[in-house]
Structures are given as structure tokens and as C-alpha cells.
Amino acid sequence: MQVVRTVAEMREVRRSQKGRVGFVATLGGIHVGHTTHMDIMRPLCDVMIGSLFLNPTQFSESEDLSSYPAVEADDLAQFEAHGTDIVFAPSVDEMYPPGGIEQIEPGPIANVLEGAHRPGHFDGVATVVNRLFDVVGPDIASFGEKDAQQLRIIEQLIVNQGFEIEVVRIPTVREADGLAVSSRNQYLSADERRAACVLYRSMNAAKQEWRNGERSSENLKQLMTSVLDSEPLADTQYATIVDPHSFNEVGIANPPVRAVLAVRIGKARLIDNMLFD
Numbered sequence: 001m002q003v004v005r006t007v008a009e010m011r012e013v014r015r016s017q018k019g020r021v022g023f024v025a026t027l028g029g030i031h032v033g034h035t036t037h038m039d040i041m042r043p044l045c046d047v048m049i050g051s052l053f054l055n056p057t058q059f060s061e062s063e064d065l066s067s068y069p070a071v072e073a074d075d076l077a078q079f080e081a082h083g084t085d086i087v088f089a090p091s092v093d094e095m096y097p098p099g100g101i102e103q104i105e106p107g108p109i110a111n112v113l114e115g116a117h118r119p120g121h122f123d124g125v126a127t128v129v130n131r132l133f134d135v136v137g138p139d140i141a142s143f144g145e146k147d148a149q150q151l152r153i154i155e156q157l158i159v160n161q162g163f164e165i166e167v168v169r170i171p172t173v174r175e176a177d178g179l180a181v182s183s184r185n186q187y188l189s190a191d192e193r194r195a196a197c198v199l200y201r202s203m204n205a206a207k208q209e210w211r212n213g214e215r216s217s218e219n220l221k222q223l224m225t226s227v228l229d230s231e232p233l234a235d236t237q238y239a240t241i242v243d244p245h246s247f248n249e250v251g252i253a254n255p256p257v258r259a260v261l262a263v264r265i266g267k268a269r270l271i272d273n274m275l276f277d
Contacts (some may be wrong), residue, residue, distance in 0.1 A: 001080040003087050007095075007135050010088050014137050019046025023138035025129065026051050028070030037142040038082035040170060043201045047167070049136055051091040057096075058124030058253040069186045070244040088136060095131060104130045104161075106153045109247050113260060114271065115151050115239055125150055126157050129221045129269035133163055141165055146172040146180050146274045148258060149247050172272070180272045182207040182241040187268040195233040196265050202227035202239065203259045203274040208252060210276045230262060237269075244275060 004010045014021070022045030024037045024206050033216045042048055052075055072089065079087050095101075103123070109115070110122035125214050133141070143151045151169065173181045178200030179193075188196055202224040209223055217240070224239040239261040241253050250257055254277035 001084055001087060003076065003089055005089060005091070005094070007090060007097075010090075010135050011137075014049075014135075017047045020139045021045060021137065022048045023132075023141040024048065024050045025132055025141070025143075026050065026052060027054050027068065027074070027183070028072065028075050029186075030070075030075045031181055031183060033144065033146070033181040034083050035078060036173050037144065037170050038079070038084060040144050041081045041140070041168065044168065045140055047086070047219055048084050048159060048192070049138065050084045050089060051132055051136070052076070052079075052087060053095060053128070053132070054224055055095070055124060055128040056092060058121050059128060060118055069183050071191060072155070081197070084141075088132075095128065098227060100132055100238050101127070103127050104157060105157065107160075109149065109153055109156070110251065112247055113240075113242070114262070122150070122153055126153055129154055130157060130161060133158075133161075133165060138165055140168060142168040144170045144172065145275075146182070146272065148244070148260065149153065152245065152247065163211070177240060178204070180270075182270065184268045184270060188266060192233055192266040192268070195231050196268075196270060198228055198231040198234050199261060199263055199270060199272045202261065203272065206241075206259055207274060215253045217250050220253055224259065224261065228261070231269045233265050235264040241276075 004013055022041045026034050070148055074164050104126035106122045106126040115122050143154055155167055177197040180195050205227050206220045206224045221240050228234050228236045240249050241257050242260055243250050244256050244258040258273050260273040
């Protein structure tokens, strides 16, 4: 496996690659969610490129970037074990050179839910993904449904920027009790970890009511909120039903719709979603 540190070298290496190039972008802190991407992508491409870049522009001042749980040597070992050919691991200066790079405005979808609670977050995501696509030049790239709002922003970015990149949507990887796998789960104490499965329970409860014929989004929201409120350690930021394309809230939950929520438990801010279709 080849590790590439600079933009210039990555462009040169990319020019030498033949066949279909797949791309798995990460912030580091590789876990089973990331390795699932790699395992799904490996048979879909001739060359698999991964990236390790803890992007500072998608973190707010209130988020401690230095505590993000990532160890490069461990992450590189995971990439290699899962068949990655090349890992692009640039510095911040390589990704954001003094002359500046194209800043991407992700549009209205970036102003709601996660965008409202984390101002500037999706600007940072869209800008760094655009930069990675430009440097790596993939034919196919994977992104996870766990970050469903981010996934839609990236799909729209591909259209807006004219990239010819196929997106592979990777279903949310879950623990046995339903908790979505996330780097931030490491911040949870044992008691908080037990409490965290309330996110999945709340969405499942709403989905069951939806399957039984309930179409009032307000009723479904109230059901999710009541389940979340039953857990003393859970502090709900939002729990709602949205259109899966615009991520605007809907009044009537005709399919398809997506339940989305963000909950703080201890130091960890956890997000999750579930499609009703």
C-alpha cells in the first residue's frame, strides 16, 4: 500500500492508475463503519484509494478537534488490511494552501438540522470533499447513510460541480443493540453507552406506528421525543420527520420520509436517522 502526502504527488500517482478508481474518504479514527465501506468498495473498483484527513473547517470553535479519536498508524493498518492500494494523507497546509482553494456553498439543505446546529459545518464538508474529488479524481466514491444530510449535500455537489462520480450509498452500520457505529461512541461511559441505544428505540417506535398507518409527522415526532425523554441521560437537540431529498420537515409522512435526530449524551453528540419507505 502506498501512502501519499502531497497534492502534487497524489495527482501524479492518479495519472498512472488504470481502470476504475474507487475512493473512501475518512477523517481517521477507522472503525467497522469505515471498513464496511472498504469491503463494499473493493470489488467495485480496480484501484481503491482512501484518504485520512481530519478537516478543521468542518469543526466549530466549540468542538475539540485535538481530542478526535484518530491514530494514523492504526488507521493505515486498517486501510491495508482491507485491500486499499493508496492512502492520501495530506497536511492541512497541503489541503488549504496559502493562495486559497475554491469555497463551496452547499445550498439551502445546509441551513437546516445539522446545518442549523453546527453553523459552517457543511460549508467545510462541501469544500473539502470538492478538493478531494479534484485531487483524487475517483470514478466511484462511498458515503454513509448514517450522515444522510451530508450524503445528500455531496450528491448535489457532484451534480453542481460537474463531476462524473458514481456515489455508493453505504447503509448505516449498527451495534447489536442498534446504536449506529461512530467515532464519537468512544466518548461514552459504560452507563452512557447503555443509554445511547435509546436513539434507535425512538426511531423504531415511530417507524412501527408509521407502518401501522400513522401519517401525522407531529404525532411521530412526539412519539420519538417521548421515548428519548424516558432516558434521563439523553438531551435531545432535535427529533423530526423530513423529506429525504430536501431535509425540510414535512407535515404528512407519506413515503418516503426520513426520521432524523441529534441527541447529546455526556460529552458525545450523536446523530442518527431511519428511512420510512
